Amino acid sequence: MQTQRVWKEWQFPAFVTAVYLFLYVPVVILMIxxxxxxxxxxxxxxxxxxxxxxxxxxxxxxxxxxxxxxxxATSVVLSxxxxxxxxxxxxxxxxxxxxxxxxxxxxxxxxxxxxxxxGYFLCFITSPWYYYAYSWAYIDGFGLCGAYYLRTLQ
Amino acid sequence: xxxxxxxxxxxxxxxxxxxxxxxxxxxPIALVLYTSxxxxxxxxxxxxxxxxxxxALFTVNHALIIxxxxxxxxxxxxxxxxxxxxxxxxIALRVKKWRLILLFLLTLPFWTNFLTQAYAWFFVLERxxxxxxxxxxxxxxxxxxxxxxxxxxxxxVMVYCYLPFMILPIYSVLQKVDVxxxxxxxxxxxxxxxxxxxxxxxxxxxxIQTGLLLVCIPAFGEFVIPMIMxxxxxxxxxxxxxxxMLSSGNEHLGAAFTCxxxxxxxxxxxLVSWYISSVRNAAVRGK
Numbered sequence: 001m002q003t004q005r006v007w008k009e010w011q012f013p014a015f016v017t018a019v020y021l022f023l024y025v026p027v028v029i030l031m032i033x034x035x036x037x038x039x040x041x042x043x044x045x046x047x048x049x050x051x052x053x054x055x056x057x058x059x060x061x062x063x064x065x066x067x068x069x070x071x072x073a074t075s076v077v078l079s080x081x082x083x084x085x086x087x088x089x090x091x092x093x094x095x096x097x098x099x100x101x102x103x104x105x106x107x108x109x110x111x112x113x114x115x116x117x118x119g120y121f122l123c124f125i126t127s128p129w130y131y132y133a134y135s136w137a138y139i140d141g142f143g144l145c146g147a148y149y150l151r152t153l154q
Numbered sequence: 155x156x157x158x159x160x161x162x163x164x165x166x167x168x169x170x171x172x173x174x175x176x177x178x179x180x181x182p183i184a185l186v187l188y189t190s191x192x193x194x195x196x197x198x199x200x201x202x203x204x205x206x207x208x209x210a211l212f213t214v215n216h217a218l219i220i221x222x223x224x225x226x227x228x229x230x231x232x233x234x235x236x237x238x239x240x241x242x243x244x245i246a247l248r249v250k251k252w253r254l255i256l257l258f259l260l261t262l263p264f265w266t267n268f269l270t271q272a273y274a275w276f277f278v279l280e281r282x283x284x285x286x287x288x289x290x291x292x293x294x295x296x297x298x299x300x301x302x303x304x305x306x307x308x309x310x311v312m313v314y315c316y317l318p319f320m321i322l323p324i325y326s327v328l329q330k331v332d333v334x335x336x337x338x339x340x341x342x343x344x345x346x347x348x349x350x351x352x353x354x355x356x357x358x359x360x361x362i363q364t365g366l367l368l369v370c371i372p373a374f375g376e377f378v379i380p381m382i383m384x385x386x387x388x389x390x391x392x393x394x395x396x397x398x399m400l401s402s403g404n405e406h407l408g409a410a411f412t413c414x415x416x417x418x419x420x421x422x423x424x425l426v427s428w429y430i431s432s433v434r435n436a437a438v439r440g441k
Contacts, residue, residue: 012240012244012248015241015244016240016241016244016245016256019237019238019240019241019317020259020260022237022314023259023260023263023314023317024263025278025284026274026275026277026314027266027270027271029274029277029278029284030270030273030274030277033277043282
């Protein structure tokens, strides 16, 4: 009994360490190979910082960075705003029941409503998110931007 | 008497979010449904509806693609559960001082871009990648294993990318578990295994459920990982939809396939949860 316990005590942190290695090994190797002299992803041909020099001298990188920051900042602000007001709504018992009734037209015990609303939001993840963007591109060219907002909101 | 503004302030505050939902979720979904039903013949007006697109989908190949995606998302979810549950348990119940650091380390790789993570796996899996090099150095293999550009690579990267979505819900449930319950169980003579199956596991049921849904549903529609890692040999639901929409420009068929696969996923999840709850009810009644 005692030996089994000792073995288990040793095994558990080892397993967790292995999982963390699983998470970190690809990223660390990617970082190491960013200093590789060759452009092959598999052979190590010597140390260089040329790729970084090239990266910082290209204007596309700064354009991409600006776009990403704009999209990220606006989605953070908008989703925090909407989520705050939605939480406010859900905190109100009667409005929650009202929404559930409108959405599902069914009765049930009270704790069921919140679960149903959660299901209502969950079911939107089931179809690929970029499709919304695609259908919106027809209408006003809102494009991928809308899809990013949408994904953050979900 | 308070005015209507004061009484219904929560509702008025929620209006922008609901409007946003209708504009960017309900209307696009209705458009998908409409596109999947809309006829493409010459004489068709905007209200000519047809089931022809769905009819075109009733082939063995489409059923196989849906089955493959279902099997892969289920496998991913189960693998994530078996790998993620011990980690969540360890962080929630075994460590105190390191808890925040471990949680931070868990989310840190996901600060990098999703595409970067997928490409990073090439360095590990390819012919001359890490695994093959290490195995060769240890003289376990002589010929490099074919690990990249197949379904194994897809599964590997899917488990990698979705693991935090499994660990975090289970952690948040386990963290609230009263440790005295586990101690009481052991004081009353239960072995460690009995404590785990009779106390810890039932208490973490909600977390497991949330984690399985959070992994299963996006994994079912995943199209980036199969496209990068799968060598575009086998189609999955997500990659077929993006093929219909973007490469072949057949949006009617793509919309119909989107609706069909969403329905299949919904039915499968309903059936599984119904089965689980019926088993659980039978077990509770049995006691």
